Amino acid sequence: MSSVLSPSTAARTTTPRVGMAIFALAMGGVGIGVTEFTMMGLLKEVEQGLGISTPEAGHLISAYALGVVVGAPLLAAVGAKLPRKSLALGLLLFFTVANLTSFMAPDYGSMLVSRFAAGLPHGAFFGVAAVIAASLVPPTRRGWAISMVMAGLSVSNVVGVPFATWLGQTFGWRLLFVLVGAIGLVALLMVWKFVPFQAAHPDASIRRELGALKRLQVWLALLVGIVGFGGFFATYTYIAHTMTAVAGIPSGLLPLVVALYGLGMVAGNIVGGRLADKSVMGTLYRVLPAIAVALVVYAVAAHWPWSAMVMVFVVGASGSMLIPALQTRLLDASPDAPSLASSLNHAALNVANALGAFLGGLVIALGWGFVAPALVGAVLAVLGFGVALLSGLLERKRPLAA
Incomplete structure (x- = not known):
């Protein structure tokens, strides 16, 4: 992992700025989470404001x-030669301006x-933020x-x-987009102030980053995420319908339900980080069956x-x-192209x-009920475990390269 953790960065792990640097990166995640998930709760207002149908709002x-x-691999590869802090700042600026254009659209x-x-x-920022955070701590604390950093998404x-x-x-x-723009600006200023400068790898290039796509273990890790995490979204997409139509919870309590889901995400993210520090593959082996059982x-x-x-x-x-x-698995599988x-x-x-939303909607359309997406999710988690x-x-x- 020499491309991720160097002696100079390891020495910085004792400085108090490390915590603030990670917090600054997490603030970017808060802004991303707000713009991504709030739109789902404001679809009716968007429909009325733009005079469009529900499918068009979707x-x-x-x-x-x-x-x-599209942006995750493209911007990560294009920004390969940039210092990581500069890339993070550029992505936050891009994100902030794009959301303000949504306000004016x-x-x-x-x-x-x-x-x-x-x-x-979105993806490129989280990618480079994860690499920066991992470089600021010893290898045993990467998870x-x-x-x-990911906690920003959960806290949002x-x-x-x-x-x-x-x-x-x-x-x-x-006003959603004004709020997100303000969060993005705060995150940008915090990253500029607290995240230490790290020169780009001398051999960094677009070709080097794209080399990650040649590794089977990278694709397998991505497939675990696509299939194993699909169940999470199959359930979350239809949670409002399940809570009101099946559990009989009043629609006025749905913000509480969403908050409980978010609190669970925060707790799980923290525990998952601790588990990953002990064993990355061991965490995958334990968590995926746990997801299936929970669903x-x-x-x-x-x-x-x-x-x-x-x-x-x-x-x-x-x-x-x-x-x-x-x-962490993706960083291990491609140490010479960590950002991509x-x-x-x-x-x-x-x-x-x-995938999760589509399969969940499919079983509902077949008349299997609003709890069916959770059972589909359980099957997906088992497949991800496989x-x-x-x-x-x-x-x-064939062990991973050091």
Whole structure:
């Protein structure tokens, strides 16, 4: 992992600025989480404001996800020769400006373009932020450092998304993008002040970064994320329908349900980081079956309000435990192209989002009920576990490069 952790950066692990540097990177994650997830809760307001149909409003969410999938490998590869701090600053500036253009977009077409643009820096930022965080701590604490950066995404679901949803419903949905722009600006200033400068690797190039795509273990790690995490999104996408139609929870309590899910994500992210520091593959082997079990129990518990709310927390926690291990696994699988490999994780998670939502909607359309997506998710988690086992078996025959 010499390309990720050098003696000079390891020496900085004792400085108090490390915590603030990681916090600054996490703030970028808060802004990304708010812009990604709040749109789902403001779709009705967006429809009325732009005079569009529900499917057209849904396309705005799809446009953002497509931007993530396209931008993650593209911007990570193009920025390979830049110092990591400079790349992070550039991506945050891009993100901030793109969201402000969404605020000013006069019609549906321009809004569609601006949402796609806002998604472009998402994966690349998380990728380079994870690499920076991992470089600031000893190898035995990489999982923790990465989980702290990812915590910004989880915290946004607890605090930022509910607040942004209230703000948009009360004072106008376009204010969401002003709020996100303000968060992006704060994150940019904090990264500029607290994240230490790291020169680009002398051999860094677009070709070197794209070399990550030649490694089977990189693709297997991405497949674990796409399949294994797809169940998380299959459940989350239809959580409002499940809680109101199956558990009988009043729609007025849905913000509490979403907050519980977010709290579970925060807890799971922290625990997942600790577990990844002990054993990356061991974490995958344990967490994926745990997700499957949690989703099956959720499908049963969803028929009663209190048990449903408990399992909402558990499902959020079990799913988010997976992310730090996947991020660390990709760094291990491609040590000479860490930015691209790490960025691809978030492209994979957005593919998982699309896959989970599609399969969940399919079983609902077949008349299997609103708990069926959770059972589909359990099957996906088991399949992801199978991919992880295959990856581990191949690694025994051919260990990862040091």
